Amino acid sequence: MEASRVSPPVALPPASRSESTGVRQVIADYVELTKPKVQSLLLLTTVCTMEIAGDPSAGLIALTVLGGYLSAGGAGAVNHYFDRDIDAMMPRTADRPVPSGRVSPRAALIYGIVLAALSFVLLTSAVNLLAASLAFSGFLGYVFVYTIWLKRRTPQNIVIGGAAGAIPPLVGWAAVTGGLAGMPIYLFAIVFFWTPPHFWALSLLMKDEYARVGVPMLPVVRGERETRKQILLYSILLYAVTQLPFCAGGLGTVYLVSSLVLGALFIAGAVVLYRRADRRSALRLYLFSLAYLALLFAAMVVDVKL
Known part of the structure; x- marks a missing residue:
């Protein structure tokens, strides 16, 4: 009976807990x-x-x-x-x-x-x-x-x-x-042209903070309307750039279809943001842009491995 007794848990002294947390x-x-x-x-x-x-x-x-x-x-x-x-x-x-x-x-x-x-x-x-x-x-x-x-x-x-x-x-x-070859240059260009609309969507949400500290992000210097216009323009440019891997013969139909669908959705989100000009649309486009890049590169892998 003595051996079956459960010993109470040993509590760490306050100093040990503090050190562990630190x-x-x-x-x-x-x-x-x-x-x-x-x-x-x-x-x-x-x-x-x-x-x-x-x-x-x-x-x-x-x-x-x-x-x-x-x-x-x-x-x-x-x-x-x-x-x-x-x-x-x-x-x-x-x-x-x-x-x-x-x-x-x-x-x-x-x-x-x-x-x-x-x-x-x-x-x-x-x-x-x-x-x-x-x-x-x-x-x-x-x-x-x-x-x-x-x-x-x-x-x-x-x-x-x-x-x-x-x-x-x-x-x-x-x-x-x-x-290096042509394909990695195309992939570099995709990420390069993806970055501005992705980041500008976030900067619309953080405009007041950037203005407070004097960082000349596009919404602070050129205004929100111009920023939304630039997001739409870069979304269209991104759509065009994403077709380069297919046009050059490096990727096939799976990638082509994926890039067309994802690109159309990206442009649609940019159009909605341009028309509505609200924080909700900016946040949606920012979050979608994260998924967009991940799905686009995943589609490339699927296309190559099939």
Whole structure:
């Protein structure tokens, strides 16, 4: 009977619980610095491109994704460092690790640089130099071209700076083939032209915050009507660009049908936003744009593997 008695759970002392919570918070903060939500979709384009390029092993995919995450995560951390002043003034970003004081600016900067260096070493040693160089160019583009040079100077910041976010397909193709060709350039162009309407839909929702901190996003400088017009124009351009892989003979009917349907839906959403000019339509288009890119690249893989 004595042996069958259940011992009461042992409660951790308050100090131990506090230390455990503190460690979890530190880990969470350093993960947040890498902007994992932003990265997830772009890394998906890397994996899909690798499958389009050939038959990569699971190990190669894992190493390429890890290298890409380290590079883009490093860029995100350095972005946190440079944007800490405006992040502190916007309710949406005030609780980020650096402006909240949980991570020092110096630590965020060093962390970002170390991640980028680790990415280059990993990709060079385990994948190839071209993939490593392309990933590093994405890091440099996001930090120096978008964050430091363009973001606070021109409403075209996301158009030009968006090239850095379009690098993952190039990295994925180079990882599998060791080179570049027409197809990865088309995939780069798709992500490049997808970025402005995707981001401008979000910026319509955040217009007041950007205006408060003096960031010249398109709705702040040119107004909401012009932004909606540009979203519609870029949606049409995106539709045209997505036909290039089929027209060049790289992809077939499955992709063609998918790109036509998804493109028509994207343009329809942009038309609705242009006519209604409300926050609900902007949010719907923003959310759809996320699904759009994922489904478009998934359709490419299905087309190639069938």
